[in-house]
Amino acid sequence: MISGKHVLVTGAAGFIGSHLVHQLVSEGAKVRTFIRYNSTNTRGFLDTLPSDVQREIEVIKGDLRDPHGVYKAAKGVDTIFHLGALIAIPYSYLHPTDVVHTNVIGTLNVAQAALDLGIPRLIHTSTSEVYGSARYVPMDETHPLQGQSPYSASKIGADKVIESFHCSYALPVVTVRPFNSYGPRQSMRAVIPTIINQALHRSEIVLGNLTSTRDFTFVEDTACAFIRAAVHDEAIGQVINAGSGAEISIGELADTVKQIVGRDLPVRVESERVRPEKSEVDRLFSDSSKAATLMGWKPSVTLVQGLTRTIEWIREHPELYRPDEYVV
Numbered sequence: 001m002i003s004g005k006h007v008l009v010t011g012a013a014g015f016i017g018s019h020l021v022h023q024l025v026s027e028g029a030k031v032r033t034f035i036r037y038n039s040t041n042t043r044g045f046l047d048t049l050p051s052d053v054q055r056e057i058e059v060i061k062g063d064l065r066d067p068h069g070v071y072k073a074a075k076g077v078d079t080i081f082h083l084g085a086l087i088a089i090p091y092s093y094l095h096p097t098d099v100v101h102t103n104v105i106g107t108l109n110v111a112q113a114a115l116d117l118g119i120p121r122l123i124h125t126s127t128s129e130v131y132g133s134a135r136y137v138p139m140d141e142t143h144p145l146q147g148q149s150p151y152s153a154s155k156i157g158a159d160k161v162i163e164s165f166h167c168s169y170a171l172p173v174v175t176v177r178p179f180n181s182y183g184p185r186q187s188m189r190a191v192i193p194t195i196i197n198q199a200l201h202r203s204e205i206v207l208g209n210l211t212s213t214r215d216f217t218f219v220e221d222t223a224c225a226f227i228r229a230a231v232h233d234e235a236i237g238q239v240i241n242a243g244s245g246a247e248i249s250i251g252e253l254a255d256t257v258k259q260i261v262g263r264d265l266p267v268r269v270e271s272e273r274v275r276p277e278k279s280e281v282d283r284l285f286s287d288s289s290k291a292a293t294l295m296g297w298k299p300s301v302t303l304v305q306g307l308t309r310t311i312e313w314i315r316e317h318p319e320l321y322r323p324d325e326y327v328v
Contacts, residue, residue, distance in 0.1 A: 011083035017083045085158075128286065148278065
């Protein structure tokens, strides 16, 4: 049970992190959050949570690259959920040093703090991007790792840091590897809110590669996987996929969104949005049977259900999006 546990969530201001915080509070956890400092005193997506949830959380601002700040934030907690990262792949093409420092050194700082403080459980966030283009499907946790972008390479490095701390120091860790989470509050750095915002507000939908496939998982299911990893001892030392077990091409996804929205719009490919050829991940399709076996986790929200809920949320929050911009 997570109820009553004192937990730290890094990256809590982000998309998945904010949903995890909401779910943790709802299940009775005592939640401390660690988010990146900014001069405007905003708290990212934590500011969109219901006011009763916001009152229940402690917010610490700092930077993952500062080991002292991470250590102080981790003092006194039972569990660390490490979601903090720079995640945008196009951004990683432009600023690979920033991405590597945050994702690798930041993870090292979290692991070191957990070890020094004797934290009973560290849940580390990986990504399906570490697999690169599928060599076989469905993709289980033994699939080769391929650093096809600076972002994916940084996450491979972070995953290996966590693995090394478990092997070298018996640090009680679980690595959860989500596949393409989506849902309310997600920014237009991701393809689903990009498609939805254009479908709602533009006369055409402009995308990159339409033939690549992805395994989309509703964010509440992803958050549930993190919590299951925190309470099932069988998961310690394991890497565990959290995906829907289905795939859909980006072109088919756009068609599905158009059907739900009720607008028949043309779809155009723009070269600026296409990844470099060898960096493009052509196919992601998860085998998440290990999650079911070790943690009793299976996704519960279908793609159409999740898209419908996401579209409704985006309709209600137009002020958070700029449909005419390509967000890196």
